[in-house]
Structure formats: C-alpha cells, structure tokens
Ligand code: ADP
C-alpha cells in the first residue's frame with residue numbers, strides 16, 4: 001500500500017468515528033477472519049440494574065441488601081454499581097464497608113458492621129467454602145436462564161441471598177454482528193459472565209459461538225488459542241480486563257466509551273462505542289488496500 005492511500009484511509013476512518021493508531025493498522029484489519037466480542041459494555045450497554053432480590057430461609061431482605069450494597073459500594077464494576085444503587089434506592093444511606101477487597105472476575109469482600117461479607121459468583125463462594133441452600137440455587141439458575149447475572153451474598157460461611165443484575169443488548173449490536181458475518185468473519189462472544197447469561201446475549205445478538213466463565217487473565221489465552229488454530233483474530237473490548245487480550249489480538253478494537261486501559265491497548269478505537277463502526281473499519285481497510293493492490 002502506498003503511504004498516501006493509507007493516510008487517506010486513516011482520515012476517512014476519523015470521519016466514520018474510528019481512530020486508527022497508525023497507518024499499518026489497516027493492513028491487520030484487512031486480514032482478520034475471526035472477531036472476538038467482549039459481552040459487557042461491548043455487545044451490551046453495560047448499564048446494569050438490580051432486577052430481583054431473593055433471600056435464604058429466615059433472612060431479612062433489607063438486611064441482606066444493606067450488606068450487599070455496602071460491600072459493593074467501593075467497587076467500580078458495573079455489577080457493583082447496580083447493586084449499590086439498587087440498595088440505596090430501596091433503603092437510603094448504606095453502612096461503610098472496611099477492608100474492601102476486589103477479586104477480579106469473581107467478586108468482592110469486606111467488613112460491614114463487623115461482619116465479613118462476600119458478594120460474587122458461585123465460584124467465588126466455593127473458594128470460601130460457603131454453602132448454598134436449594135432455594136438460592138434455584139433462584140440463581142432461573143435468573144441466569146433469563147440472561148441476568150446472579151450475584152450471591154454471603155456471610156458467616158452461608159449464602160444469604162441472590163441478586164439478579166440485568167443488562168440490555170445495545171440496539172445496534174445485532175445488525176453489526178449480521179454485517180460482520182456477511183463480510184465473512186466468525187464472531188465469538190467472550191465473557192467472564194456465566195454460560196446462561198452469555199447464551200441469552202449471544203442469541204439476541206446472533207452470535208453463534210460463546211466462550212463464557214473466562215477469568216480476566218484467561219481472556220488473553222482464549223485469543224491465543226484461536227491464533228494457534230491459525231486464525232487472524234480481532235478482539236473488541238471496553239474493560240480493564242480486556243486490555244491484555246486487546247494487545248494479544250492481531251487487531252485490537254476498543255470502545256471509545258470504555259476504560260483508558262482498553263483504549264491504550266487497542267490499535268483502533270470505535271469512538272461512539274457502536275459495534276457497527278467495527279464493520280466500517282473492516283470495509284474501509286479492504287477498500288483502502290483493495291484499490292492499490
Ligand atoms: P465481563 O467479561 O462480562 O466484562 P468480568 O470479567 O468483569 O465480566 O466479571 C465476570 C463475573 O464475575 C461477573 O459476571 C460476575 O459474576 C463476577 N463479578 C465480577 N465483579 C463482581 C462484583 N463486584 N460483584 C459481584 N460479582 C462480580
């Protein structure tokens with residue numbers, strides 16, 4: 001490709017809301033055959049809300065929610081914000097948690113009114129040997145089958161409640177996925193979230209393949225495995241936990257609405273956070289490089 005053609009392509013990208021780190025990026029864009037899509041904040045809006053509250057036998061709902069809101073309050077995670085906001089809307093001021101600790105991709109812990117509280121997914125509770133009664137186990141499965149993320153709340157070694165947190169798919173995601181497939185790309189949904197929620201989102205967006213329950217540090221390995229299979233992989237993501245995978249991918253596309261870490265790691269930024277700009281980027285690179293071959 002001539003430098004002039006690449007520069008023109010880069011300029012055209014900016015008009016389309018695609019910021020390209022360097023002219024050579026267009027070359028990698030053209031070769032891509034697989035596109036890995038992060039779920040939360042990329043395919044979905046990432047704006048989550050607390051949709052259901054379930055308690056174990058004998059547990060006071062307000063107390064459980066107060067502990068959950070307090071322990072999630074210091075976290076930046078969209079799930080945590082939904083829980084803290086939902087608790088505050090229902091209960092008013094929340095107690096302050098101390099000794100807060102975030103375990104990426106699993107959950108949070110902290111001391112609330114002298115009690116050690118955990119909030120997170122099933123695997124997080126299992127690490128702490130927390131027991132879960134049948135009622136809560138059923139509530140979790142039901143929430144996940146509807147596409148929600150179930151968060152367990154536990155203290156003193158026993159799960160006390162399940163909170164369902166729901167997110168909605170972006171209105172443009174399904175169209176973008178269908179156009180990516182029409183361009184011959186294989187879309188794959190990659191998420192740390194549970195299999196049920198991942199499948200529900202994948203189905204709504206028309207994504208045929210799902211890799212779910214992947215810990216943040218394992219997203220890189222998932223991209224690497226596809227590359228070992230001989231695929232040329234683009235990754236689209238928005239979170240801190242996507243940064244390494246964005247760097248590992250042959251082409252990293254970050255959501256302009258996402259975190260700085262993701263934007264720095266990407267080769268290309270979709271300014272408006274609209275997946276359709278990924279389609280524009282691929283068309284643009286094919287056109288730019290196609291004319292000069
Ligand atoms: P994604 O890959 O969809 O962006 P993450 O890797 O950030 O998701 O998180 C994976 C899973 O870990 C979440 O779906 C949730 O079950 C759990 N989790 C992460 N952070 C929290 C938190 N602060 N509170 C409760 N659960 C959490």
Ligand code: MG
Nearest residue numbers: 038040041239
């Ligand atoms: Mg995300």
